Amino acid sequence: MIKIHLKQAASYIRRSPFQALASISVLGLTFFVATIISILVFSSNRVLNYFETRxxxxxxxxxxxxxxxxxxxxxxxxxxxxxxxxxxxxxxxxxxxxxxxxxxxxxxxxxxxxxxxxxxxxxxxxxxxxxxxxxxxxxxxxxxxxxxxxxxxxxGSTLGDVVERLKTITFYIRAAGIGFVIFLGATSFFVLLVVISMRITTRREEVEILELMGASPGFIRTPIILEAIYYAMVGVVMGWSMAVVLILYTVPTIISYFKTIPILPTNALNFMEILMIILATELAAGILIALGGSLLALGRTAKKK
Incomplete structure (x- = not known):
């Protein structure tokens, strides 16, 4: 059964590639920024901890x-x-x-x-x-x-002043970053909502035929939900990958500039572990956005009938 749903979802994507590209692009941008901000917050906390314990x-x-x-x-x-x-x-x-x-x-x-x-x-x-x-x-x-x-x-108070400034900078990075990611996340949610709503509208006759044939609501809804999850997962992986490439490109310069300050892990395995945790978190967030957008679109469509 799941293979049938996956094939249906794939066929829907092929029918409207530009809508799929728009959804994936917005989600990719969202999670690209989320990955960069996550690393910035992580690095600023490490710098702050370094100066606090120095x-x-x-x-x-x-x-x-x-x-x-x-x-x-x-x-x-x-x-x-x-x-x-x-x-x-x-x-x-x-x-x-x-x-x-x-x-x-x-x-x-x-x-x-x-x-x-x-x-x-x-x-x-x-x-x-x-x-x-x-x-x-x-x-x-x-x-x-x-x-x-x-x-x-x-x-005397020089180091204390530095720590206080770092705390302020870290707070603003965290607050501004979270605010921007929430804004982009909301944008991604509404783009998915619009795309899925348009998809349901173009499939109205097909849905009505399936209902007349006795298809269950779950059978009709599953391909649409899978399509939204596909957009989210591809967008997350694309955004995360682009951010990781940029980060890995700049890491040697950053580490050599800060020298003894451990702004980022020098151990490759530890650094990859952090990046994988970020990826897992973003995948979970992306799937939640996809589920929320698709279910809301389906609910709105059901009310119009």
Whole structure:
């Protein structure tokens, strides 16, 4: 039975190729834009997360603190869900860091010994808004001499301002993108509605004959619904494919421009996984648009009888 319906749907498409092309083109444009906006929102969220978690908190340890107390503090931080990327820097490591920083003047490195450098624990927070709270708690630890925060370097609130701006940009990208996609989705819905309504009108005599022969409503409606689903699926795949080609073409340039900022996954499998999730979501949305448009067209036609 399904083969008969598919053949009928294919014959309807061949009879009116320009209507089919119009429907597929509008749907293709809709999902091309939807794919691009999805990647833009994903990338902006990654950039925002990068800058939110970039600053390091450095807890400088008192000279008389023993290894047991330092390990206890590390375990406490390790169990804190707000904290990540914990690293202990010993006095010897601190000296090596100093020597690298003063490599242009080796004499400075030779004049100091590890004993003058405090050991420290470096870590990041999962969200920049948690930094102040975590810093205040860390300062209260007995073995902590002082706490530094890299976001406070070179002008205190600079990084916070950057994060706030990124949040604003991300919000506007998301809001404008969703609004535009909804507009295009509504346009696709109405184009499908018009095309399917015209298709039903041109088949009125055929439908009446089938009804006189005792054909069930499902038998009459199924080819029309399948035709709409075909338009939607072809439009989704076409729009998604065009967007993916454009994205893959620009990815090397984007990654090289942003360098250390992980704006897009560098692992090809992870990136393809994201693209396939977008495709699956768009196919589901396209099928819903097709079902809604075709069923509404059929319902309007039934009321006119």
């Amino acid at each position: 600053p390091q908190i450095i807890a400088f340890i008192k000279n008389d603190a023993d290894d047991g107390k330092i390990n206890t503090l590390r375990e406490k931080l390790n169990n804190d869900t707000r904290v990540k990327n914990i690293r202990i820097v010993t006095k010897a490591e601190a000296l090596e860091i100093y020597k690298k920083a003063t490599a242009d003047n080796p004499l400075l490195g030779e004049l100091v010994s590890p004993s003058i450098f405090p050991a420290s624990i470096e870590f990041s927070v999962i969200n920049l808004s948690l930094a102040k709270e975590v810093i205040e708690e860390t300062k209260k630890e007995d073995i902590v001499e002082s706490v530094g925060f890299t976001a406070s370097l070179e002008g």
